[in-house]
Amino acid sequence: QRSISGKITAEDDGSPLIGASVFIKGSTVGTVTDLEGAFALQVPADVSNILVVSYTGYATLEVEMGTQTSFDLKVKADVTLLQEAVVTGYGTQSRRDITGAVASVDTKQLLSVPSTNVAQAMQGRVAGVNVSNENAPGGGVMVRIRGFGTINDNSPLFVVDGMPTKGNLNTLNLGDVESIQILKDASAASIYGSRAGNGVVIITTKRGKSGKPKFTYDAYYGQQTPIKFLDLLNTQEYVNLLWESRINAENPALLVDGKISDPSKIVYPNIPMFGGAIATPRIPDYIFPVGAVGTVDESKYSVSPKNLITKANKEGTDWFDEIFDSAPIQNHQIGVSGATDQARYSMSLNYFDQQGIMIHTSYKRYSLRANTEFKVNKRIRLGENMQVAYGEQIGQPNGNQNESNPISFAYRVPPITPVYDVKGYFAGSPTVLDNSRNPVAELYRNKDNAGKEIRLFGNAYVEADILKDLTARSQLGIDYGLFNIRRYRANDPESPEPVGNNNLNTSNSYDMTWTWYNTLTYSKSIGENHRFTAMIGTEAIKNYFEFFSGERNGFAVDDLPNRYLSAGRAGINNTGGAAEWLLASEFGRLNYALNDKYLIDATVRRDRSSRFAPEFRTAVFPSVSAGWVLSKEDFLSGNQAVTFAKLRVGWGQTGNQEIGNYNAFSTFATSPESSFYDLSGSRTSSQPGYELSQFGNAKAKWETTSSINAGFDVTLWSGKFDIAFDWFDRRTTDMLFPVEVQLTQGVATNPFQNIGEMQNTGVEVGVNYRGKSGEFSYTIGANFSTYKNTVIKTNGDPKTQYFGFSNLRLPTGTVAVTQQGFPLASFFGYDILGIFQTDREAAESPVQFGGGAMNKAGAFHFRDVNGDNIINSADRTIIGSPHPDFTYGINLSFNYKSFQLDIFGQGVQGNELFNYVRYWTDFPTFGGNRTQRMYDLSWRPGKTDAKLPIPRSNDVISSNPSTYYLEDGSYFRLKNVQLTYNLPQNLISRIGLGGLRVWAQGQNLMTITKYEGLDPEVNLRNYGAGSDRQIGVDEGTYPAFRSINFGLGVTF
Amino acid sequence: CNEEFLSVTPLGVLSEATLSNAAGVNLVLTGAYSLLDGVQTNVGSAFPDWTGSADNWVYGSVASDDAYKGSNAGDQPEISIIEAYNHTADLTHFRGKWRAVYDGVARSNDVIQLVPKASDLSDVDKNLAIAQARFLRGHYHFEARKMFNKVPYIDDQTYNAADALSTKLPNSTEIWPNIEADLKFAYDNLPNRWAGAPGRATKWAAGATLAKAYLFQGKYAEAKPILENIIANGGYKLVDAYHDNFRAATNNNAESIFEIQHSVNDGAAISNNGNRGATLNYPYGGGALTTCCGFFQPTHNLVNAFKTDADGLPLLSTFNQVDVPGDNSQTYAGSLDPRLDWTIGRDGVPYLDWGIHNPQYIRDRAYAGPFTAKKNSPYRSENGTNTWTGNPRQNANNYRIIRLSHVILWLAECEVEVGSLDKARELVNQIRKRAANPNGVVKLANGNPAGNYVVKEYTAAWTDKAVARQAVRFEQRLEFAMEGHRFFDLVRWGIVDQTINDYLTVEQNKRSYLRGAKFIKGKHEYFPIPSQEILNSAINGVPTLAQNPGY
Structure with missing residues (x-):
């Protein structure tokens, strides 16, 4: 030694x-x-x-x-990262040898932006990967790789340390992530077969590196602030508009060309709140007692019997300002890692706490990870990667994108309502101004309803070198999640429609998946010219899910210690259920390189799933891809500019099994709600019954996505510049869809059937340029991607329309339709040509919805799509698309001595959004607040540039789904500007540290968009399966925030 | 892994084989009954509960001259569209109703197909189960027929739960004969009463429904003997107090022939068996027991119909010339039929035991007038017992779909048509006599009647069939107002277009949103077949269902 x-x-x-x-x-x-x-x-x-x-x-x-x-x-600096080992399915490959479309995410850059969720952090980082997130702390994240492959579930498969999951990644600590690879095309992904149809994201967590134990502490703290609110009216404007629209509604006979012809005959609106039937409404001093003026004896205040006393807010309450506020975010991580010749280890402890900019919302996570590997002897290695995490989320009541959540109430509540009444209790709105609840009260009362999640995620493995070139590996993974929430709803005596009785719902669920895989890998080089790796393997997966929930109402007091089921006296109710699925697979891969010039990669996987009937449960997913390293050819080998160049082409098939667990079975179920009946006439009990609950389809088979990918990787000038380009064409056949069964068959869960075809084509480009001048160096990176989605076939009938969710208030249902020949979830509605300026013009146009006021000056002029000279629902048509022309990301990095400046921006171009919030704020529907836009841009006689029809309180037609709601959803957002300073070595060693890095960062400092809603980042309405049938509908989404963060990283 | 590893059994649900026995038949039959209320939530439903509601408040009352949508302009605009006869085939409401009735049909067929497989069931019990299922199947189809005119009849030969395509039948064949056959079988095979189970269909319920089906076809001669049989042998009697037909405490009383049973606090989430179909139709505020949602407000025309003349008789032709004021500050000098204040909430009159009805009970008076619905409401004193503890809007006040008063007035119709005008008058007078019971009127706290109530029997003979017809029909409007029958009655009487257009001419001066509304003869008698169902009925791209005329 x-x-x-x-x-x-x-x-x-x-x-x-x-x-x-x-x-x-x-x-x-x-x-x-x-x-x-x-x-x-x-x-x-x-x-x-x-x-x-x-x-x-x-x-x-x-x-x-x-x-x-x-x-x-x-x-020597390597030419780019070509030697980098890339984790692919069940193994690793050198980047140089990769022939499929595999993107590596620069995790250092990725992790520099505070995020809850690793998927959220990928936004804008990789060409071909679209990410949208809910913005709420701990909220949902959508990841779509290369468009939308199916009408079904399009979320990718995540594989964390070899353990596949489709679940949410909030409980995966970002600080533990070592590398992320995205298998975008089938030639790369089909080794994951039936679950790879939407791409695969492979995440590897940090392992110890050779050396003494290294202790690290990383932390950041930041302040988040809201960016934008809706521009709503103050009390005076609100009342003016109310009066105008009521007068127009109640005096239709007097309206000539939109003008009151004989003011002496006007019937004024009779609303006691505003002084009864008078020409100029009076803003009262109190809203409770309704419309009171002058002094009210406040000593008479009483909750029961209800005699609440509430002053009018004559200026107007800015409800958005009341429910949003700046809020802190912080993260702390302690780690220790190292390796000896017998063992590698890495441990971390993380605490993450994000308070929402919406008051009383938050997400917290505590996680502990331990990754270790032991060398038993020269040939055998044992190891494990394990994380246990606890997450706690307090979301907004009723969730994101819901008409009864606080954001919706913030525009639905009239400005005259104050936050608090004269006694300091929450104030409610007068019923005449509609049924919105007080959003501050909603949030306050929800502040203790935390969803709690514990997740154990990890694996243990053994690896044995049987021969010099032959390695066997066996890995058993476990993903165990427990979820609990006690959702309490306190009484809200101030509300126009109070809940009536406080209630509590407690629900618990657990989800357990085990995955066991075994591989045998043989790597061999024969002479100088031949290199190959062959791998075969098996995998078995079992998932089991179980839940139950209970409910009671009538709690004596609302106090926190009393919020347990047993304390409720009535309304006792409970429910529970379970499901399971299994998957068994065999797979193999062969890589071959000839002279390091010609590369071949072939994989095949056979999957058998319990989700299909035995005759149809087996599917084989093959792929083959090839690469040609041009730079090794003679004609380029001496070229000074071209350092590396490779052409890639691949074809492969992947599948999708997201069809629920028991699609093949017809089943009968019982439920008190829909199959019990009080045959005995008891009034307070009912006899149990059963009903057919699911139509089985034993004939369903695998949905298959075939994809072709062609691309090249080029590195120029010794790594100064590199570019990767890919073109793809993905086509999904036998698309599984729960085809709506005609209702004469009865009502039961529609079975998934193999129908339809969908196609996505697109290109992806990623470029990087690295420059240097003395002590100044910089990197410029950009990525650009497109996809074009087309539904090639639905059920064979070009007229067939599959609609999105029809739970919106909009008349005649839905706004998104999936139809042959159009992109998935196209916008559907009426085409508005303009606004009638005169009664005559209106009268000469087709009869709109039965005529009357819709054929008068000031009404929307709808396009007669079918040319029958009548405007009705038959004139609805496809009016827009939520799919972008392209998406892009730009990354700039500058280094000077110990300083580093990183700038990252990301954008989406050419998509349309359906701003559903306008239903509430731009039309005289419900009695909530209205936009300044409606105040200023509604049609009045002579206002030829009006955007909205004449305000008329009984107009239920103009708010039909139409082009009016569509807006350009393009945006560019400066996601991150970060300045990092590495303290000089001499200073650090003097204080006994190994390294110290401090940074300051601004997130979302700037957003360029024409979109008028709260936030243009609205891709999916919600984040569950099936939600891709309604994309880009903004129901008042949780807005993005701006934040300023400070962080430090210390190494000991 | 072998195949055994991959075999799974659905958890928490049953297969048909498991249910193929006596207990299973009863469970599936109960499931078929359970859709009588038209409300179902088994699958994440985009159809609001009221779209399929058994009481047909939208289609039978709002679409008639009895009721407005109510509430305010923006809420549930589809119902406004139906109210103003602008409806199209793609409204969610129609599909919701279609869905409810045809699911009822499917569940009935499930029973009929299961019975032969239940080897432990006696022949007598098999017959009883089939008879109940056929009653239900007839009833559900009847609802479909009166709503949608051209509809397919799905029987147990056609229906195959395992083949999703089995029920794509054309709607080109008249289904009244099939409805009659099912109801006739039930009438011939069901018992007079079920001990301890008033919710089950009886011989008399089947007979009355069969007679009603005849009346819808103008087959008075066929209907008459059945109606007479029910009156003579059914064992029913008119209850003394008219209002006992509209309160939970007197569910399943001596007058009831068939009720849709509602139950509360029975373990169903959001009290789904507690009359969810009417969940919007309660007063809105101002000290009311409920605070939502102010829908289903009576028309001024209906209120005026309750006026009586000096003889205590209705003003058959002139009732709508002067309004009964809705504003509390004015009083109506004339006399009123006391049934008004059991049917309609109006200012100054006690609203059940909730207190005095006041303007705050209404969500938007200027929009939909000063009156509220009343027959579906629960009592404050029964709050928490006959209402759901979570919300009193869900309550156990049954919807009486057929009671003896129906049978009496239907028989009166038959008597008119066969020319027995005195018999008809005597039948109508039975109803009016009960209405006049001084103990059965709404009273103020001091014990005095809440209004100037004068209602009397027809003492003078009716001069001709036309007069008699008008009186019988008017009596049905008063007796069954706001109960979801009016529109369908107007259609079967063949007077719907004129009645509605006359009504609209006047009413549009009160409700501005009705201006321009027009009932189109030959079209609006029936609602459109849901357009999506026509699409979904396609075989090889060709729809099997055809649309009704005019849509």
């Missing part, structure tokens, strides 16, 4: 390489360099004589040590 030491520097600029691995080849003896690039190592006698230096981004250096004890080594 002897001691060696030395220093590692970069060849080009002589800067020390910090954290480079230095080890003895063929052994586990090694260390990492310190902040000055220095290392020291004890070399045992029985190891090789080769010293290896490896550092990401640099070529691996091997040095024969001889008897030398001191080394001053310079390493």
Whole structure:
């Protein structure tokens, strides 16, 4: 044994390489360099004589040590990251050898932006990957890879340390992520077969690196502030508009060309709140007692009997300002990692706490991870990767995108209502101004309804080198989640429609998946020219889910310690159920490289799923891809500019099994709600009954997505510039869809049937340029992607229309339709040509919805789509698309000495959004607040540039789904601007630290968009399966926020 | 892994084989009854509960001259569209009703198909189960027929639960004969009463429904003997107090022939068996027991219909010339039929035991007038017992779909048509006599009647069939107002277009949103077949269902 030491520097600029691995080849003896690039190592006698230096981004250096004890080594910058090992399905490959469309995410960049969820952080980072998130703390995230492959579920498969999951990733601590690869095309993904139809995201967590234990502490703290609210009316404007629209409604005979012809005959609106039937409404001093003016004896205040006393807010309450506020976010992570020649270890402890900008909403996470690997002997390795996490979310009551959530109430509540009444209790709105609840009260009362989740996620494995080139691996993974929430609803005596009786719902569920896979990998090089790797494997997966929930009402007091089921006296109710599914698979892969020039990669997987009937449960998913490394050819080998160039082409098939668990079975179910009946006439009990609950379809088979990918990777000027380009065509056939069964068959869950075809084509480009000038260096990166989605076939009938959700208030149902020849979830409604300026013009036009006021000046002029000279629901048509023309991301990074500046922006171009909020705020429907736009841009005689029809309170037609709601959803958002400072080494070592990094960051500092809603980042209405049939409908989404964060990272 | 690893059994549900026994038949039959209320939630439903409601408040009352949608302009605009006869085939409401009745049909057929497989069931019990299921199947089809005119009849030969395409039948054949056959079988095979189970269909319920089906076809001669049989042998009698037909405490009383049973606090979430179909139709505020949602407000025309002349008789032709004021500050000098104040909430009159009806009970008076619905409401004193503890809007006040008063007035119709005018008058007078019971009127706290109530029997003979017909029909309007029958009665009487257009001419001066509304003869008698159902009925791209005329 002897001691060696030395220093590692970069060849080009002589800067020390910090954290480079230095080890003895063929052994586990090694260390990492310190902040000055220095290392020291004890070399045992029985190891090789080769010293290896490896550092990401640099070529691996091997040095024969001889008897030398001191080394001053310079390493060359590698041409890009071509040597980087990329984790693909059930193994790793060198980036140089990859022939499919595999994107690696720069995790350092990715993790620099505070996020709850790793999927959320991927937004804008990778070409071809569209991410949209709910913005609420702990909220949902949508990831769509290369468009929408099916009318069904389009969420990708996540594989974390070899363990597949489709569940939510909130409980995966971002700080633990080492690398992320995205398998975008089928040639890369089909090794995951039936669950890879929408792409695969492979996440690897951090392992220990050779060297002494390294302690790290990373933290950030930030303040988040809301960006934008809706521009709503104050009390005076609100009342003016109310009066105008009521007068127009109640005096139709007087309206000539939109003008009151004889003011002496006007019938004025009779609303006692505003002084009864008078020409100019009077804003009262009190809203309770209704419309009171002057002094009210406030001593008579009483909750029961109800005699609430509430002053009018004559200026108007800014409800958005009341429910949004700046809020802190913080994250702390402690880690320790290292490795010896017998073991590798990495442990971390994380605390994340995001308070929502919406008051009383939050998400917290505590997580503990331990990844270890032990070498039992030269041939056998044992290891585990395990995380246990606890997450706690307080969301907004009734969830995102819901007409009864606080955001909706913030525009639905009239401005005259104050937040509090004269006694300081929450104030309610007068019933004449409709039924909105007080959103501040809603949030306050919901503040203790935390959803609590515990998730155990991890695996243990054994790896054995059976022969020199033959390795066997067996891994058993577990994903166990527990969820609990006690959702309490307190009485709201102030509300126009109070709940009547406080109630509590407690629900619990657990979900358990185990995955066991075994692989056998044989890698061999034959001579200089042939390299190949062959792998075969099996996998078995079992999932089991069970839930129950209970409910009671009539709690004596609302106090927190009393919010348990037993404390309720009535309304006792409970429900529960379970489901399971299983998957058994065999798979294989062959990689072959000839002269490192010609690459072939073939995979095949056979899946059998319990979700299909036995005759149809087996499917085989093959793929093949090839690569040609042009830069190795003679005609390019001497080229100074072209460092590396590779052409790639691939074809493969993947599947989708998201059809529920028991699609093949016809079943009868019982439920008190829909199959019980009080045959005995007791009034307070009912006899149990059963009903057919599911039509089985035993004939359903796998949905198949075939995709072709062609692309190239080129690196120029020794790595200064690189570009990756891909073109793809994905076509899904036998698309599984729960075809609506005609109702004469009865009502039961519609079975999934193999119908339809869908196609996505597009291109993806990613470029990077690295420049350097003295001590100043910079990187410019950009990505760009498109997809074009077309429904090739539904059920064979071009007229068939599958609608999205019809739970919107809009008359005649739905706004999104899926139809042959159009993109998935196209917008559907009337086409508005303009606004009638005169009665005559209106009268000469087709009869609109029976005529009358809809054929008078000031009414919308609808397009007669079918040309029958009548405007009715037959004139609805496809009016827009929620799919963007392209999406892009831009990343800039500047380094000067110890400073680094990173700028990241991301955008979407050419999509339309359906701003459903306008139903509430731009039309005289419910009695809530209205936009300044409606106040200013409603039609009045002579106002030829009006955007909205004449205000008329009984107009229920103009608010039909139409082009009026559509807006350009394009935006560019400056997601991140971050300045980092690495403290100089001499300073750090003086205070005994290994390294110290501090940073300041601004998130979402700027958004460029024409969209007038709260936030243009509205992709999916919600985040469950089936939600892709209604994309881009904004029901008042939780808005994005701006934040300023400060962070530090310390190494000991 | 072998195949055994992959075999699963659905959890928490049953297969048909498990239910193929006596207990199973009863369970599935109960499931078929359970759709009588028209409300179902088994599948994440986009159809609001009231769209299929058994009481047909939208289609039978709002679409007639009895009721407005109510509430305010913006809420549930589809109902406004129906109210103003602008409706099209794609309204969710029609599909919701279609869905409810045909699911009822499917559940009935499930019973009929299951019975032969239940080997432990005696022949007598098999027959009783089939008879109940056929009653239900007839009833559900009857609802479909009166709503949608051209509809398919789905029987147990056609229906196959395992083949999703089995029920794509054309609607080109008249289904009254099938309805009659099912109801006739039930009438011939069901018992007079079920001990302890008033919710089950009886011989008399089947007979009355069969007679009603005849009346819808103008087959008075066929209807008459059945109606007479029910009166003579059914064992029913008019209850003394008219209002006992509209309160939970007197559900299933001596007058009831068939009720849709509502139950509360029975373990169903959101009290789904507690008359969810009427969940919007309660007063809105101002100290009312309920605070939502102010729908289903009576028309001024209906209120005026309750006026009586000095003889205590209705003003058959002139009732709508002067309004009964809705504003509390004015009083109506004339006399009123006391049934008015059991049917309609109006200011100054006690609203059950809730207190005095006041303007705050209404959500938007200027929009939909000063009156509220009353027959479906629960009592404040029964809050928490006959109402759901979570919300009193869900209550156990049964919907009496057929009671003896129906049978009496239907028989009166028959008597008119066969020329027995005195018999008809005597039958109508039975109803009026009960209405006049001084103990059965709404009273103020001091014990005095809440209005100037004068209602008397027809003492003078009716001069001709036309007069008699008008009186009988008017009596049905008063007796069954706001109960979801009016529109369908107007259609079967063949007077719907004139009645509605006359009504609209006047009413549009009170309700501005009705301006321009017009009932089109030959079209609006029936509601359109839901357009999506026509699409979904396609076989190889060709729809099997055809639309009704005019849509």
